[in-house]
Each structure stands twice: as structure tokens, then as C-alpha cells.
Amino acid sequence: MSADNLVKVPRPRLAEWLMEPMRRNRSTYWKVAVAAVFINIFALLTALFTMTVYDRVVPNNAMSSLVALSIGLGIVIIFDFILKLLRAYFVDLAGASIDRDIGEEVFGRLLAIRLELKKGSTGALASLMRELEALRDFFASATLTAVVDVPFIFLTLLVVWLIGGPVVLVPALMVPLVILIGWLTHPALERLSARSLGEGMLKQSVLVEAIGGLETVKTAGAAPLLSRRWLKAVEQHSDSSLRQRMVSSIGVTFATSAGTISYAGVVIVGVNLIAEQELTMGGLIACSILAGRAIAPLAQISQLLSRLTSTRTAYRQLNQMMELPPEGPEGEPLKLSRIDGKIELRNVGFRYPGAPERALDEVSFSIEPGEHVALLGRVGSGKSTIARIILGLYPPEEGLILIDGTDIRQLAPADLRNAIGAAMQESVLLTGSVRENIVLDRPQVDDAEMLRVTEISGTHQFMGQIANGYDLKLADRGEGLSGGQRQSIAIARALAGRPPIVIMDEPSSAMDAQTETALIQRLQEELRGRTLIMITHRPPLLQLVQRIILLDKGKVVADGPRDAVLQKIMRPKAA
Ligand code: ATP
Numbered sequence: 365m366s367a368d369n370l371v372k373v374p375r376p377r378l379a380e381w382l383m384e385p386m387r388r389n390r391s392t393y394w395k396v397a398v399a400a401v402f403i404n405i406f407a408l409l410t411a412l413f414t415m416t417v418y419d420r421v422v423p424n425n426a427m428s429s430l431v432a433l434s435i436g437l438g439i440v441i442i443f444d445f446i447l448k449l450l451r452a453y454f455v456d457l458a459g460a461s462i463d464r465d466i467g468e469e470v471f472g473r474l475l476a477i478r479l480e481l482k483k484g485s486t487g488a489l490a491s492l493m494r495e496l497e498a499l500r501d502f503f504a505s506a507t508l509t510a511v512v513d514v515p516f517i518f519l520t521l522l523v524v525w526l527i528g529g530p531v532v533l534v535p536a537l538m539v540p541l542v543i544l545i546g547w548l549t550h551p552a553l554e555r556l557s558a559r560s561l562g563e564g565m566l567k568q569s570v571l572v573e574a575i576g577g578l579e580t581v582k583t584a585g586a587a588p589l590l591s592r593r594w595l596k597a598v599e600q601h602s603d604s605s606l607r608q609r610m611v612s613s614i615g616v617t618f619a620t621s622a623g624t625i626s627y628a629g630v631v632i633v634g635v636n637l638i639a640e641q642e643l644t645m646g647g648l649i650a651c652s653i654l655a656g657r658a659i660a661p662l663a664q665i666s667q668l669l670s671r672l673t674s675t676r677t678a679y680r681q682l683n684q685m686m687e688l689p690p691e692g693p694e695g696e697p698l699k700l701s702r703i704d705g706k707i708e709l710r711n712v713g714f715r716y717p718g719a720p721e722r723a724l725d726e727v728s729f730s731i732e733p734g735e736h737v738a739l740l741g742r743v744g745s746g747k748s749t750i751a752r753i754i755l756g757l758y759p760p761e762e763g764l765i766l767i768d769g770t771d772i773r774q775l776a777p778a779d780l781r782n783a784i785g786a787a788m789q790e791s792v793l794l795t796g797s798v799r800e801n802i803v804l805d806r807p808q809v810d811d812a813e814m815l816r817v818t819e820i821s822g823t824h825q826f827m828g829q830i831a832n833g834y835d836l837k838l839a840d841r842g843e844g845l846s847g848g849q850r851q852s853i854a855i856a857r858a859l860a861g862r863p864p865i866v867i868m869d870e871p872s873s874a875m876d877a878q879t880e881t882a883l884i885q886r887l888q889e890e891l892r893g894r895t896l897i898m899i900t901h902r903p904p905l906l907q908l909v910q911r912i913i914l915l916d917k918g919k920v921v922a923d924g925p926r927d928a929v930l931q932k933i934m935r936p937k938a939a
């Protein structure tokens with residue numbers, strides 16, 4: 365996600381996923397606008413109060429009028445205070461609601477992202493999600509209300525003109541100047557905020573990788589490498605964000621100075637008018653207060669503009685992700701009422717995105733319901749890839765995958781994966797209890813089912829002994845359990861709910877021989893009548909299967925009854 369490909373993205377119309385939550389909060393924004401209107405009017409009243417006091421009260425020593433005016437002003441101040449509080453509250457309210465809605469939508473899409481289209485590292489994706497905060501902050505910030513103040517710049521100028529005539533020229537000249545400066549700094553800001561975002565992502569990537577693999581980083585001595593990457597990322601990022609802040613503060617600071625200039629300028633011009641008896645003392649003071657105030661929203665606007673650029677950058681990045689097609693068929697997915705477990709691959713060819721070589725080439729086989737098949741092959745021969753393809757994690761480049769005769773592209777991914785119990789090679793556990801990890805909020809898995817599968821997978825042997833074992837909280841990714849224990853939980857997870865198809869990728873690679881033998885015995889019983897694809901390098905597991913498919917470099921090189929294929933492997937061509 366470099367700055368270049370950001371530029372190419374066409375100017376975004378605010379997409380539905382962002383507009384919709386905002387529209388839903390329309391009424392709140394209206395309240396904010398109404399409050400802002402009153403707050404602006406109150407500000408005018410305050411200036412007029414000063415003018416009246418100077419022009420009427422001071423010369424005539426009219427104390428009773430002063431009291432009346434003060435009471436009036438007091439009421440205005442109280443209302444002003446309440447309205448400002450309300451405005452802040454409403455803005456926050458809208459922000460929180462938008463945050464929740466957008467967050468839900470974006471997170472949903474993140475989980476439905478197509479793996480083959482996923483760009484960037486875990487850290488980059490994580491920081492992309494963090495950009496949601498930037499969006500939320502923008503919509504929830506009081507600066508947004510500055511937009512409502514813009515029309516009041518003209519109203520304020522009008523009042524200045526009515527009171528002071530030509531003095532209005534001073535603030536009226538400042539307004540376009542401030543806008544000009546903002547407009548001039550805008551392109552640089554845009555560029556810098558894109559750069560800063562990209563570099564922030566880089567920083568996040570290093571961070572996430574380091575934290576996620578802390579143990580490996582230590583044991584392998586990768587600390588110096590990562591430190592260097594981190595330092596580089598931090599330096600780059602701080603450089604670009606420093607520039608970004610510098611440029612954006614030019615606009616904001618200039619707007620503040622413009623306020624002072626117009627305040628003082630009005631006084632200077634006004635003194636001449638007083639000499640010519642064209643302006644009263646009170647009028648001059650009111651004009652100078654108002655002139656300063658007319659510029660004030662501009663300072664906010666220029667702040668808003670600089671935030672707008674970074675928000676837009678964040679928005680574009682997020683929108684790129686949101687516009688990727690989600691998983692699953694484009695139209696209405698097919699619903700299969702029952703899945704028997706027939707799996708067929710026809711001439712499947714597949715290449716991982718960006719990979720030079722095909723991981724699968726012309727792979728064809730058919731597995732009958734209830735058949736138990738082992739996928740064997742050397743390291744990197746494409747066994748796990750076949751599992752991924754059958755689970756619909758990646759679409760094949762060519763060929764078809766059929767489950768019970770239906771192309772899996774027509775099925776909803778969640779339905780497909782519900783019908784397949786999969787224990788993948790690198791099964792990852794989630795934070796939470798062991799129970800949560802096995803049940804995963806699936807309605808068809810209750811406590812009895814959980815106990816049944818943990819007996820089979822061997823999880824019960826160690827969890828049953830610990831008091832409240834199933835409520836044992838696991839830290840990140842199942843830390844706190846041994847490798848074999850984690851594996852057995854992954855097996856339980858795959859078996860829970862009796863899916864008609866079971867795929868196991870090296871299910872016993874972290875187990876001792878005894879545990880493995882016991883597991884195989886229990887699996888014999890459990891898997892009867894259900895389709896099994898067993899990927900393994902361990903001979904004992906082959907007891908479970910009747911048939912072996914042998915892969916080499918992504919091609920099927922042998923397919924037949926277990927013992928026949930085993931013999932072929934044992935006595936290669938030379939014999
Ligand atoms: P092992 O026995 O080591 O588990 P395998 O047969 O399961 O090996 P696969 O994981 O299917 O092998 O990988 C097949 C090929 O695809 C390998 O050459 C590998 O480099 C490549 N590959 C695997 N996963 C990816 C990925 N996510 N992106 C790109 N290439 C990948």
C-alpha cells in the first residue's frame with residue numbers, strides 16, 4: 365500500500381458503508397446544527413451588549429439599564445453554556461453510534477475477506493483497522509461543528525458592516541487569505557498523510573510480528589534484526605508525521621494570526637472613522653470583537669481541513685478493503701439440506717497469489733461418501749493446499765471442486781465449512797476458555813457433544829483432571845498448553861457436531877506414540893461412515909484409511925488401495 369497506488373484511486377464518493385450509519389444519525393446532527401446556530405447568535409448578542417454599554421450606559425451613567433442588560437446577558441451566558449454542553453454530548457453520541465455501526469460492518473468484511481485478495485501483512489491490516497479510529501474521531505469531533513459556523517462568518521461580517529461600515533474590509537480581506545493558505549498547503553498535506561499512513565502501517569507490521577513471535581524472536585536471536593527494522597520504521601514515520609504536523613500547523617497558525625490582525629486592524633481603521641464621527645466608541649469595540657470572532661471558525665476550519673485529509677486517506681484505504689468482493693457466491697447461495705460427503709476434484713490447478721509455481725496442477729480425484737483417504741507426499745507437495753481448496757479458502761485457478769456433486773463456489777462459505785470438520789496443520793486456538801475453543805458458539809455443539817468429542821480427541825484425559833478444566837482460560841493463541849494438548853483440542857473442535865466430512869492435516873504430529881495409538885483407536889469408531897481426508901507423514905495413522913492418494917509437486921502420482929500404494933512407495937521404480 366504505497367503512496368503511489370493511493371493516488372490512483374479515484375476520488376471517493378462516500379461509500380454506502382460509511383454513509384448509511386451517518387444517515388441513521390441525521391437527527392443527532394440536526395440537533396448539533398441547531399445548537400450551533402444559537403451559540404453563534406449568542407456570540408453576536410455579547411458583542412452588541414458591549415456596544416450598548418459603551419454607547420448608552422457609560423455616557424449617561426444609566427445604571428438601571430446596565431442592570432437590565434446584565435441580567436439579559438447572564439441568561440444568554442447560561443443558555444450558551446448549556447447549549448455548548450449539549451452540542452458536545454450530541455457529537456459524541458453520533459460518534460459512538462457511527463463507531464459501532466461502521467466497526468461492525470468493517471469487521472464483518474474483514475472476516476469475509478478473500479484470502480487470495482488479501483494484501484499486506486497482519487500488522488498492516490491491523491493498523492488499517494485502527495484507521496477506523498481516525499474516521500470515528502473525525503465524525504465525533506467538535507471540529508466538525510465548525511462547518512455549521514461557516515455561514516455565520518458572513519452574518520458576523522454583515523453585522524460588522526452595519527455597525528462600522530468600511531472597517532469590515534479588514535476581516536473580509538483576511539477570510540480569503542486564510543482560505544488561500546489552507547488551499548495552498550492542501551496538496552502537501554494530502555501527500556504527507558498518505559505517506560505517514562503507509563509508514564505507520566509498516567511500523568505496526570514490525571510490532572505485531574515481534575510481539576506475536578516473541579518466543580521465536582528470543583530463541584532465534586532475531587532481536588537485532590527486528591530492532592533495526594523497528595528503528596527504521598519509527599524514523600521514517602516520525603519524519604513524515606513531523607512534516608505533516610508542520611504543514612498543517614501553518615494553516616492553523618495563520619488563521620489564528622489572521623484573527624489578531626483583523627481585530628487590531630479594525631481598531632486602527634476604526635479610530636479614523638471615530639475621528640470623522642462616523643463610528644461610536646462602542647461600535648468600534650463591538651466591531652473589533654466581532655472581527656476577531658469572524659475569523660475564529662476559519663481556524664477551526666483549517667484544522668478540520670488538515671484532519672479531513674488524513675481522514676480521507678484512512679477512508680480510502682479502508683474503502684479499498686471494503687470494495688474487495690467478499691467470500692461466497694455473488695448471487696443467492698445454494699443450501700444443501702444434507703451433505704453426504706462426496707468430494708470430487710476435477711482438473712484443479714492452483715497458484716498462490718504471487719507465487720511463481722503452481723501449488724496444484726491438474727489434480728483430479730473423487731472420494732465417495734464414507735471413504736477414508738490419506739493424502740501423502742513430500743514436504744511442499746501440495747497436501748495442505750488441497751485441504752484449503754476443499755474448504756473454499758482459496759478458489760482454484762482452473763478446474764472444479766464438487767461436494768455431493770455441487771460446485772462449492774455456489775455454497776455459502778460458512779455452510780461449506782460447517783459441513784467439514786477440519787483440523788489444520790497449524791491450528792490456532794483463540795483467547796478464552798477451552799470450552800469456548802471447542803464449542804465456538806456453534807448451536808449444534810452442546811456440553812454433552814463437547815464431552816463426547818473431548819473423550820475421543822484425548823482432551824478429556826488432561827482437562828478432566830483439572831478442576832474447572834474446561835473453563836481454563838487460555839491466553840493468546842492457546843498459550844499455556846503444550847503443543848500436543850493444543851493439537852488434541854483442535855481435533856475435538858473438528859469432530860464436534862459430527863460433520864459428514866473430516867479433514868485432518870498432521871493431527872498427531874505433536875503427540876507421543878502411545879497417545880497417538882489411543883487416538884487412532886477412538887477415531888476408527890468415530891469416523892465410521894463419514895468421509896475422511898487424512899494428511900500425514902506418520903505411518904500409524906494409515907490404519908484409518910483404505911485408500912492413498914500420493915502427491916508430488918502438486919500432481920497426483922499415485923491413487924489406489926492403501927496397501928498397493930504403500931508397496932509402490934516402498935519399492936520405487938528401480939525394483
Ligand atoms: P507439508 O508436508 O510441509 O505440510 P504440504 O504438502 O502441505 O507440505 P503445502 O502447504 O500444500 O505443502 O504447500 C505447497 C506449495 O505451496 C509449497 O511449495 C509452498 O511453498 C506453497 N505455499 C503454501 N502456502 C502458501 C502461501 N500461503 N502462499 C504462497 N505459497 C504457499
Ligand code: MG
Binds near residue numbers: 747748749789869
Ligand atoms: Mg502441509
